[in-house]
Structure formats: structure tokens, C-alpha cells
Amino acid sequence: MATKTKRLDKFAVAAALQEIAALLELKGGTDRFKSHAYQTGARVIAAMREDLGDVVGAKSLTSMRGIGNALASQIEQLHLTGESSVLRGLRKDFPPGIVELSSVPGLSIKKIQMLHEALGISTVAQLKAAAEAGRISELKGFGPKSEQRLLDTLSEQRRSEKRERRLHIHHAERVAEPIRDYLRLGKGVSEVEIAGSLRRRKETVGVIRLVVVAKKPSAVVKHFLNFPLIIQVVSQSERSCDVVLAEGAKVSVTAVTPEDFPLALITETGSPSHVAKLLKLKTRRGKKTKTPTTLSPSEVKEAVIYKRLGMQFIPAELREDQGEIEAALAGKLPEDLITSGDIQGMVHCHTTYSDGKHSVEAMAMAAEALGMKYITITDHSPTAFYAGGVTLDQLQRQWDEIAAVQEKVKVRLLRGTESDIVADGHLDYPDRILEQFDVIVASIHSRYKMDSEKMTKRIVTAMRQPVFKIWGHALGRLIERRPPFECDVEKILDVIAESRAAIEINGDPFRLDMEPRWIREARKRKIKFVISVDAHSAGALNNVVYGVGIARRGWVRKGEVLNALSTKAFQKAVRPTA
Numbered sequence: 367m368a369t370k371t372k373r374l375d376k377f378a379v380a381a382a383l384q385e386i387a388a389l390l391e392l393k394g395g396t397d398r399f400k401s402h403a404y405q406t407g408a409r410v411i412a413a414m415r416e417d418l419g420d421v422v423g424a425k426s427l428t429s430m431r432g433i434g435n436a437l438a439s440q441i442e443q444l445h446l447t448g449e450s451s452v453l454r455g456l457r458k459d460f461p462p463g464i465v466e467l468s469s470v471p472g473l474s475i476k477k478i479q480m481l482h483e484a485l486g487i488s489t490v491a492q493l494k495a496a497a498e499a500g501r502i503s504e505l506k507g508f509g510p511k512s513e514q515r516l517l518d519t520l521s522e523q524r525r526s527e528k529r530e531r532r533l534h535i536h537h538a539e540r541v542a543e544p545i546r547d548y549l550r551l552g553k554g555v556s557e558v559e560i561a562g563s564l565r566r567r568k569e570t571v572g573v574i575r576l577v578v579v580a581k582k583p584s585a586v587v588k589h590f591l592n593f594p595l596i597i598q599v600v601s602q603s604e605r606s607c608d609v610v611l612a613e614g615a616k617v618s619v620t621a622v623t624p625e626d627f628p629l630a631l632i633t634e635t636g637s638p639s640h641v642a643k644l645l646k647l648k649t650r651r652g653k654k655t656k657t658p659t660t661l662s663p664s665e666v667k668e669a670v671i672y673k674r675l676g677m678q679f680i681p682a683e684l685r686e687d688q689g690e691i692e693a694a695l696a697g698k699l700p701e702d703l704i705t706s707g708d709i710q711g712m713v714h715c716h717t718t719y720s721d722g723k724h725s726v727e728a729m730a731m732a733a734e735a736l737g738m739k740y741i742t743i744t745d746h747s748p749t750a751f752y753a754g755g756v757t758l759d760q761l762q763r764q765w766d767e768i769a770a771v772q773e774k775v776k777v778r779l780l781r782g783t784e785s786d787i788v789a790d791g792h793l794d795y796p797d798r799i800l801e802q803f804d805v806i807v808a809s810i811h812s813r814y815k816m817d818s819e820k821m822t823k824r825i826v827t828a829m830r831q832p833v834f835k836i837w838g839h840a841l842g843r844l845i846e847r848r849p850p851f852e853c854d855v856e857k858i859l860d861v862i863a864e865s866r867a868a869i870e871i872n873g874d875p876f877r878l879d880m881e882p883r884w885i886r887e888a889r890k891r892k893i894k895f896v897i898s899v900d901a902h903s904a905g906a907l908n909n910v911v912y913g914v915g916i917a918r919r920g921w922v923r924k925g926e927v928l929n930a931l932s933t934k935a936f937q938k939a940v941r942p943t944a
């Protein structure tokens with residue numbers, strides 16, 4: 367693939383690093399650890415924003431996270447000469463196609479070697495064809511039984527690939543962005559949009575879908591097939607292509623001409639039932655709908671189609687066939703859904719006082735850099751001993767520090783706590799302390815497995831406490847790891863509607879709690895929300911975009927979000943005492 371004098375771009379370098387990682391993994395033993403480093407390197411290089419040539423030229427590769435000296439020297443070699451001494455050495459040790467073939471269970475390296483020597487097999491497709499033709503059973507050391515076992519394994523593998531795990535949204539984003547950048551480099555490509563469940567901001571993503579606009583769609587497919595991290599092509603046609611990447615992510619690319627783009631973007635984005643329902647609708651004339659002014663250029667093109675169907679534009683996050691089509695036909699879809707640009711303050715931030723990574727000052731500066739007007743410092747309370755909860759004298763020190771930092775920054779620092787809801791439903795810290803905070807987040811961090819009745823009582827008791835509190839990561843779920851805990855959510859929502867409380871929409875991509883269907887139930891009761899970051903580092907302030915995505919999935923409007931308010935209005939709304 368690589369020629370001697372050719373410089374490799376970041377994608378080709380990443381592919382080579384990925385191949386090194388796979389070969390080291392096959393070697394096993396202590397090479398496994400090295401394999402991990404190369405895998406990290408591949409990911410870092412594929413996702414880098416700076417120009418690879420500049421970074422190599424400045425000899426600053428090692429300043430990138432996860433790249434040490436050995437890795438940097440291979441990256442430099444690959445970029446400048448198209449070759450890597452490590453990769454050359456490893457390739458000599460293995461037959462061709464080893465990376466793909468070794469994914470077949472039960473096929474040892476020795477057997478792969480034999481298959482290559484006897485039948486020239488270097489892909490899984492060739493292996494399958496040879497087994498089906500009965501050629502493998504003729505080989506020494508194989509026989510009819512192992513041929514059948516091989517066929518069974520291959521078909522089982524195909525089945526299990528279909529029900530593969532889904533990626534968390536932030537992970538899917540990290541995979542999708544370099545692909546989008548790569549596709550943009552294709553000849554004649556004018557637009558690339560991420561579609562599918564990632565665009566709908568679902569909690570997890572099964573297939574990363576992209577729609578590409580070009581005069582010649584077939585050229586896009588060809589270009590995409592050269593994307594370095596592809597390890598398997600599942601299906602392929604003139605205009606589309608489904609592949610699996612080295613990390614296991616599934617990607618589907620659809621290429622269209624400019625005329626077909628709006629409809630393709632709609633069909634590739636919507637949930638299957640949203641799309642099916644739309645396609646059944648007839649063009650309707652005479653109905654006037656305004657196109658919102660805040661749409662992106664691609665959304666404006668989609669809006670033309672919705673308009674032709676006599677309905678309002680439906681934002682991607684709502685395209686689930688949960689009443690949005692009917693509402694849009696009736697002109698009743700809210701047009702002021704919350705956006706990231708509406709958020710004025712970062713809520714629910716941890717610092718080194720509990721289990722956060724950065725100081726009060728670092729968090730404040732990061733929030734200020736993001737254009738925020740305020741930030742709430744909410745470290746854990748004493749009951750959360752595992753997270754280094756803040757004791758009373760530490761609290762006084764933190765307040766002094768907050769006052770000192772406030773002298774240096776414009777962003778307004780608010781004194782808060784993430785107070786544990788203890789087993790009987792009371793908040794950790796006595797009332798006289800709670801009353802001194804600017805804001806209280808009340809969360810459950812222990813005893814998740816109470817029965818539903820006890821849990822409901824615990825939360826109801828907490829929500830009825832006289833101080834104003836924000837119910838933090840409400841149902842305690844950890845996506846793909848821990849289900850929401852058992853309780854009577856509707857009853858709790860009824861209580862909140864009559865108490866001094868709001869609900870957090872937690873932006874941590876592993877939480878995204880509470881989930882959209884409950885957000886909509888809360889909205890019916892006119893409960894207010896806070897879209898929080900639950901940040902344990904400055905970088906995690908970016909979680910706000912995931913929180914906003916989930917809020918939009920729950921149809922939350924700007925006026926329902928407390929941290930879309932100005933500093934003064936927010937402080938007044940969340941002040942613990944009336």
C-alpha cells in the first residue's frame with residue numbers, strides 16, 4: 367500500500383499504526399501492552415486537529431496525549447517515508463491477511479499460515495468460499511469435520527455481529543468526526559453530514575451514518591473504501607457502503623447528488639417509524655408554515671420537504687414518531703427548543719475538594735473561556751466518603767478560596783454542594799449549612815437496590831425538604847451498565863411539582879439522566895430543569911452538549927431551563943431558602 371517516497375497523511379499513518387497494534391496483539395505476551403499504545407496512537411492521530419506535517423516538523427508529537435518517544439519515531443517515519451521499520455518487521459513474521467483472518471475463532475496463526483501456503487487464502491471471504499467449495503477438507507491437518515466447524519463459526523460470527531454492542535454517544539462522535547473530515551477530502555464532495563441516531567442524539571449509537579453530496583456518488587464510495595481504519599466491508603453498492611472499523615464501530619455511508627440530498631438526509635436521520643410515516647404523507651398545498659431562522663444550511667433544505675408535506679420543520683432529535691409528526695402537521699411543535707447557545711451557566715461541577723481533577727480556579731477559567739456567565743461549584747457532601755466528600759471545615763476553606771478566585775475572574779462563582787440523599791431521605795449537612803449555599807444538587811450515591819416503595823419514599827422525603835434543591839442524576843442509571851433504580855417516577859414527579867425542587871438533566875454521556883420519556887412527563891407537570899455537566903474535570907464542561915441533546919429529545923423549551931437564565935434570575939430561582 368505504502369510507496370517509498372510518498373508522504374502519508376494522518377489517516378494513512380493511523381491505518382499503519384492500527385495494523386502494528388493488531389500484529390503486536392497477535393504476537394501476544396508482553397507485546398500486548400505495546401499493542402495498546404499503538405492503538406491509542408492510531409486514534410489520537412486520526413482525530414488530531416493540527417496538521418500532521420506541522421507537528422512532525424516542530425518535533426512536537428510527544429506533546430500529544432498518549433504519544434511517547436517510540437511511537438513518535440514510527441509516526442515520523444511513516445509520515446516522511448511511507449514506511450515503518452516496526453511494521454516491516456512484523457509483516458515478515460505473519461502471512462498476509464492475518465489481521466482479518468485471526469478474527470475467526472479457532473483459527474490459529476499456524477493454520478492461517480497453512481491456508482495461505484496451500485490455497486492462497488488472505489481474506490475471510492476467500493476462506494468462506496474455499497470451505498463452501500470443500501477445498502479445505504482436502505488439506506492435511508483439516509478434514510471434513512473442521513471444515514464444517516469453520517463454516518458454522520463463520521455464520522455464527524455473522525449473526526453475532528448483527529447484535530453487537532452500541533457505542534456511547536461521545537464515543538460515536540469521536541469515531542464519526544475523523545470520517546467526516548476524511549470524506550470532505552473526496553473529489554467533488556460538496557457536503558458531508560452525520561445522520562442516523564447520532565444526529566438524533568440518542569444515548570447510544572449502533573451504526574454511524576453519514577450522507578455525502580457529490581456530483582459523482584460512486585467516486586465517494588471508492589474514496590471511502592480507502593479510509594484506513596476499515597477492517598471489513600459488509601456491503602457495497604454504487605451509492606452506499608457499510609463497513610466495520612478496527613475498533614468495532616459500524617459505519618454506513620450514503621452518497622447522493624445535490625438534488626437527492628434533502629430526502630436522503632431525512633431518510634438516513636429519522637427513526638424507521640418516523641421515516642415510514644412521513645413517506646405515507648401526501649404533498650399538501652396551501653398550508654403556510656414559516657421556516658425557523660435558526661436552521662443550518664442542510665436543515666433549511668430538509669425544511670423544504672417538510673413544508674411540501676404541509677408541516678413545520680421537525681428538529682432531528684424529535685424524529686422518533688412520538689407525536690412530532692402530528693404536532694408538526696397541526697403547527698403545534700415548539701419552535702423554541704433549548705439549544706447549547708442558550709446555556710448561560712455551568713451547573714454541577716466538582717473540584718479537587720472532592721473527586722474532581724481540577725482546582726476551583728481552573729474550573730472557573732474553563733467556564734469563562736466557554737463564554738459562561740456563572741458556574742456552580744458543587745463538590746460531594748461528607749456521606750460520599752468514597753468521593754472525598756467535603757467536611758464542614760473544608761467547606762469554610764473552599765468558600766474562602768471561591769471568594770479569592772472570584773477576584774480574578776469575570777464568571778460568577780456560586781457556592782454549591784452535591785448533597786447526598788441519605789437512606790431515610792434527608793440531605794447530608796444540617797439545614798443551617800444548607801441554607802448558606804447558593805445552590806443545592808441532591809443526589810443518591812448509595813443503597814440503589816431498595817425496593818420500589820422504600821426508594822419512592824426516600825426521594826419524596828428528599829424533595830419535600832424545605833430548601834430548594836435540584837434532583838441530581840435522577841434515576842441513577844449508568845448507560846449499558848446499570849439500569850435506573852426502581853421507584854414510582856410519576857408519584858415523585860407529582861410531589862416535585864408541588865415542592866421547591868427542579869430536575870437535573872445530567873450531561874455526563876454515561877448518565878444522561880433523566881431519560882427523555884420522563885422529561886416529557888415532568889414537562890406536563892410544569893417542572894423546571896437544569897441542564898448540568900456533572901464535570902469532574904475542565905474538559906468535561908463540554909458535557910453540556912450531550913445534556914442539551916437529551917433535553918431536546920424530551921422536547922424541553924428554553925423557558926423551562928433554569929441555567930438558560932441570567933445570573934441574577936438563576937440565583938433567585940435556585941436559592942435554597944424562600
Ligand SMILES: [Zn+2]
Pocket residue numbers: 784809811838839
Ligand atoms: Zn453524583
Ligand SMILES: [Zn+2]
Pocket residue numbers: 714716784900901
Ligand atoms: Zn456529581
